[in-house]
Amino acid sequence: MALVSEFLGQLTLGFGGKEARFPTVVPAANFDPEKDASWIDTAIKTKGVEEHIIIDILTKRTYAQRREIALEYERKAKKDIITALKGALSGSLENVILGLMRSTVQYDAFELRASMKGLGTDEESLIEIVCSRTNEELLEIKKTYREMFKKELEKDVAGDTSGDFAKLLLALVQAKRDEPSNIVDYEKIDSDARALYEAGVKRKGTDVATWITIFSERSVPHLQKVFERYKSYSPYDMKESIQKEVKGDLEKSFLTLVECFENKQLYFASKLNDAMKGKGVKEKVVNRIVVSRCEVDLLKIRKQFKKQFGKSLFATIVEHTRGDYQRALLNLCGGDD
Missing domain, CATH: 1.10.220.10 (Annexin)
Structure with missing residues (x-):
């Protein structure tokens, strides 16, 4: 099945090696993928679906552990877990859970493809991902993008953007940034x-x-x-x-770069704060940041959020979301500050 080959072919991908990680999702102790797969199978088959069981398992395991659960589920249920989850879940909760079934680099590649697929371009997603990732991350994203979609990221960016905005994104995607040096010139x-x-x-x-x-x-x-x-x-x-x-997307891109160079975690904290201001929540933005950063630096983003806005990310999620979707985000947030 497709999922097995995808997971078996997925190597543990690094994120630059030089950058320390501050994840909120860490490996679960006493991990038993067979038991987890069995619980998820039961939760899906239950009339009405027991979403809380699916959430509490998949949001409290690392990608590597979720991969093992997926393989066990496939062995037991004789179908892939992605298809089963799509059938059992819906809306924002489905988006979060399916996002977690991809590695961080697969998720970034998927989000980039989604931002350029079909009519119109989601410039916000494109700018956020391309302008905030390191050389190493961008190289891995390009490789994974090619494997997942049989397309070149550079060609898709060039085909979906124009002018100086396109030139800036393409220059960044080429990943030619100098490595930090001990010598100050x-x-x-x-x-x-x-x-x-x-x-x-x-x-x-x-x-x-x-x-x-x-x-x-x-x-x-x-x-x-x-x-x-x-x-x-x-x-x-x-x-x-x-x-x-x-002006426009070029301005947003340059500003994003400056903010990420100065304090990347503050940049993401500010994006989360903006996404949860007022009545409506920009769920797409919240999902993208929480899912893509939970095994990278969400702990530091949390600290920056509290420091900058005087209120914890946890409390902000409680205030602006509801139900199973809230439960999933809170688990990924990893605690209050």
């Missing part, structure tokens, strides 16, 4: 800061190509110093300069 920091100023605020019309090169090729620690140095040339900081010089 003050001359290059000054040169890049001056180049950003002269390509933007100093002149009439923006030399976007220069901005794209510097933003997509320099290491993150280098760019943090460049943005600090930039203030000695420009009357505006980098974010203010972006807002003055470019």
Whole structure:
């Protein structure tokens, strides 16, 4: 069956090695995939479906453990777990649970494909994923995208976007960013800061190509110093300069990059806060961040959320969501702060 080959072919994929992980979902102790698979089978077959059992098992296991459960389920039930879950669940809960049945890199690849498939483009998803992932993550996403969809990510991005926005995304997807160095090159920091100023605020019309090169090729620690140095040339900081010089999706992309370079977890915390403001919840945004970051850095995102907004992510989810969907998100959130 398709799921078996997909899972067996899925290697444990890294996320850059150099970045420490702060997951909220960690391996379950005394893990028994056969027992979990049996419980899920019973929950699905029960009249009315026992969603809470499915939720409490799959949101409290890592992807590696969910993969084992899926294989056991297939062996026992003689059908793949994805098909069974699709038949048993619906709405936002279904989206969260099915998202968890993919590895983090598979999930990113799937979300990128969904953002460009069919009529119209979901630029928000495209910008968030491409602008926030590391070189290593982007290389893995490209490889997985090719395996899952038999398409090249670069070609799909080029076909679905245009102008300078397309050029920036394609430069990022090429994953040519310098690796961090122990040597601080003050001359290059000054040169890049001056180049950003002269390509933007100093002149009439923006030399976007220069901005794209510097933003997509320099290491993150280098760019943090460049943005600090930039203030000695420009009357505006980098974010203010972006807002003055470019508009639309290009502006959003450059701003996302700056925010991620400065504090990636704060960027995600702010996105979650914005998605749960007011009456309606932007469930797609909440799902994407919680599912994609729960085995990466959601613990740090939680801390940033509380620090920045004075209220825990857990309490915010309780306030803005309901029922089984809420239960799933709270389990993935991993606790209150």
